[in-house]
Amino acid sequence: xEKEQKQKDAMVRxxxxxxxSLVASVLKDKVLFPEKIEDVRRYLQRLQPVGR
Amino acid sequence: xxxxLNKYPVKIGDSSEGLNFYFVSKGKSAVIKVVNxxxxxxxxxxxxxxxxxxxxxxxxxxxxxSVVTENGDAIKVFNTVLSTVPLFFERFPNDxxxxxxxxxxxxxxxxCKPTCRKNCxxxxxxxxxxxxxxxxxxxxxxxxxxxxxxxxxGGYTDxxxxxxxxxxxxxxxxxxxxxxxxxx
Numbered sequence: 001x002e003k004e005q006k007q008k009d010a011m012v013r014x015x016x017x018x019x020x021s022l023v024a025s026v027l028k029d030k031v032l033f034p035e036k037i038e039d040v041r042r043y044l045q046r047l048q049p050v051g052r
Numbered sequence: 053x054x055x056x057l058n059k060y061p062v063k064i065g066d067s068s069e070g071l072n073f074y075f076v077s078k079g080k081s082a083v084i085k086v087v088n089x090x091x092x093x094x095x096x097x098x099x100x101x102x103x104x105x106x107x108x109x110x111x112x113x114x115x116x117x118s119v120v121t122e123n124g125d126a127i128k129v130f131n132t133v134l135s136t137v138p139l140f141f142e143r144f145p146n147d148x149x150x151x152x153x154x155x156x157x158x159x160x161x162x163x164c165k166p167t168c169r170k171n172c173x174x175x176x177x178x179x180x181x182x183x184x185x186x187x188x189x190x191x192x193x194x195x196x197x198x199x200x201x202x203x204x205x206g207g208y209t210d211x212x213x214x215x216x217x218x219x220x221x222x223x224x225x226x227x228x229x230x231x232x233x234x235x236x
Contacts, residue, residue: 019084023074029068032106033117037092043152043228047215047217050218
């Protein structure tokens with residue numbers, strides 16, 4: 001039982017490229033900063049160009 | 053944007069929401085960093101993307117941009133983040149990129165106050181706008197070179213409380229910086 005748990009907790013080494021590909025697949029097509037994007041959207045809508 | 057050799061290799065990831073860049077910061081520990089150029093809106097004919105950056109949290113699968121990682125490699129991380137800007141414009145040469153720090157949002161001062169240890173006077177939060185200051189300092193220092201390739205704009209709030217944007221003036225206290233690629 002204990003051995004089984006240890007096996008479950010065992011660390012695996014993942015190459016950096018594969019790890020980043022995995023993260024990229026998890027985050028693909030997601031809005032990563034929804035609150036920030038909304039804050040910037042509101043800001044941009046208020047923003048007035050000056051002297052251009 | 054930044055040709056320093058002291059930077060991490062990045063992986064580019066397409067997204068329907070814009071463009072992401074991934075790299076591993078190898079300081080005291082290994083931290084997965086994500087730079088996100090996320091589509092915000094089309095305004096006055098320009099597609100505008102927000103330039104955001106944070107740590108990938110393995111447990112929640114979310115990006116955390118409100119913490120200071122203190123991984124001992126801040127310059128290398130900053131160089132890497134900046135190195136993604138030309139890559140963004142290779143993909144979106146006619147679009148605009150805006151940077152506005154998470155500590156530049158409306159209401160930051162009020163949120164900061166209850167937990168802050170700095171004894172700031174009223175309306176003088178020293179933690180506000182710290183992040184945009186880092187980008188501004190970089191632009192100020194390298195303006196002559198950068199200005200040949202990019203046109204910069206600075207955002208500020210005027211005396212009447214209106215948010216305005218003008219052609220970037222070195223040394224001015226902006227709350228946002230945006231840029232477009234010049235047609236050179």
